[in-house]
Amino acid sequence: MTHYSIKPKLVVAPISFEVLTEFNLGSRVLILISKTVLDTFNFSSIFDELKKERTLYIYNHISPDAPFEDLDKVINDLTGKRIESIIAIGGGSVIDAAKALSIAFQGVSYKDVFYKRAEMPKNKIKVIAIPTTAGTGAELSFGAIIYDKENSIKGGLRGDIIQPNGVIIDANLHNACPSKLKAEVGFDCLTHAIETYISKKSNPLVKNQSIGCIRNIFSYLIPACKENNLYAMEKIALSSALMGINLAYSSTCLPHRIQYVIGPLTGTSHAQGLIALYKGWLSHLKDLSLIEFKRLADDLDLSIIGFLDKVQLLKESLDIDYSISDLGINENQIIDISNQVSGNLEADPSYTGIETIKKILFNSL
Ligand SMILES: [Fe+2]
Numbered sequence: 001m002t003h004y005s006i007k008p009k010l011v012v013a014p015i016s017f018e019v020l021t022e023f024n025l026g027s028r029v030l031i032l033i034s035k036t037v038l039d040t041f042n043f044s045s046i047f048d049e050l051k052k053e054r055t056l057y058i059y060n061h062i063s064p065d066a067p068f069e070d071l072d073k074v075i076n077d078l079t080g081k082r083i084e085s086i087i088a089i090g091g092g093s094v095i096d097a098a099k100a101l102s103i104a105f106q107g108v109s110y111k112d113v114f115y116k117r118a119e120m121p122k123n124k125i126k127v128i129a130i131p132t133t134a135g136t137g138a139e140l141s142f143g144a145i146i147y148d149k150e151n152s153i154k155g156g157l158r159g160d161i162i163q164p165n166g167v168i169i170d171a172n173l174h175n176a177c178p179s180k181l182k183a184e185v186g187f188d189c190l191t192h193a194i195e196t197y198i199s200k201k202s203n204p205l206v207k208n209q210s211i212g213c214i215r216n217i218f219s220y221l222i223p224a225c226k227e228n229n230l231y232a233m234e235k236i237a238l239s240s241a242l243m244g245i246n247l248a249y250s251s252t253c254l255p256h257r258i259q260y261v262i263g264p265l266t267g268t269s270h271a272q273g274l275i276a277l278y279k280g281w282l283s284h285l286k287d288l289s290l291i292e293f294k295r296l297a298d299d300l301d302l303s304i305i306g307f308l309d310k311v312q313l314l315k316e317s318l319d320i321d322y323s324i325s326d327l328g329i330n331e332n333q334i335i336d337i338s339n340q341v342s343g344n345l346e347a348d349p350s351y352t353g354i355e356t357i358k359k360i361l362f363n364s365l
Helices: 017-021 035-040 044-051 068-078 092-102 110-114 171-175 179-198 204-226 230-249 254-266 270-288 291-299 304-317 331-340 354-363
Strands: 009-012 028-033 055-059 085-090 126-131 143-148 153-158 166-169
Touching: 009 230, 017 044, 028 035, 028 068, 028 092, 044 055, 055 068, 068 092, 068 143, 085 092, 092 126, 092 143, 110 143, 110 153, 126 171, 126 230, 153 254, 166 230, 171 230, 179 204, 179 230, 179 254, 179 270, 179 291, 179 304, 204 230, 204 291, 204 304, 254 270, 254 331, 254 354, 270 291, 270 304, 270 354, 291 304, 331 354
Parallel strands: 009 166, 028 055, 028 085, 085 126, 126 166
Antiparallel strands: 143 153
8 A cells, every 4th residue: 555645735935924924823933943044044024024913932042953951941931831833944953843842832741752651642733844954854754853962862753743734945045054064964865765765665656756856866956055056956955845755654774774873973964974874885785786776776767887876976076975984983883883773674675684784884984
């Protein structure tokens, strides 16, 4: 059975009072906005217009990985204020923080849901996601990745209720992102397309969306990064959003499982870790002549070698051709890292045991 729903409402337009109020915000609105975006763009006239009929609570303190303490600050301030909607303007961490906060005022602690001591609440506050980086897919995915800094545990709140209730794509916001970050996060989008296609959980609709996204990344990521081309940026932003849905109906594969270990270990970003691990994972898929990999290349009218060349060219053109050695990992750490990789490893059809992880890491040096 193939199951795939494209929802919720997604608006592609420059952010404005009119576009925001299409979403029926209610009278008490929490706005979570990244500090950089707030400093770069002038939203004061839009916020002033909103304030005429609403109370706004504006926060710009969410740090990378959406740590518990940043979420608790908002909860402590706003408990009892009966917030009706949350607008999240920022990268993946800001959007994930909004998604976590959306279930945090329902009488159940989000930390208990995080540690599986409590069920996900049945109700939540409406979330409108306005991404400013294109790649994480947080704007449409069914998970919120947050961070328990005290115990060094990064994990997810998961369930379809977590998906935002509306998305606004404004490519102007994306274009303000530094070009290196655009390139790296854009590669994360590519990994979502490839892995949700290859995964054992994939289905024909997921694969169809993946192919469209991969074509977009190959055609538009370089002009989006190097020329700040707005049309190209919009294509990447839409691909990122659609891959958020793919993540909900399929799954990622071993690179994402391994990145969750090497990220905290090396202090590098999610995207940087994935770029480095793709070096080893893609060559492992090629060595296996994995049928899913062959089909992916066929769907793109490419040979496996042709596909690998395209990925390599993309990395070189964008100056993001990292290896795990570049991230500070050496050969002696491979066994240790391999032992720490957890999660649903079997979803990756190339996985046969810990030796697979060691091989990918070794190939990625
Ligand atoms: Fe990712």
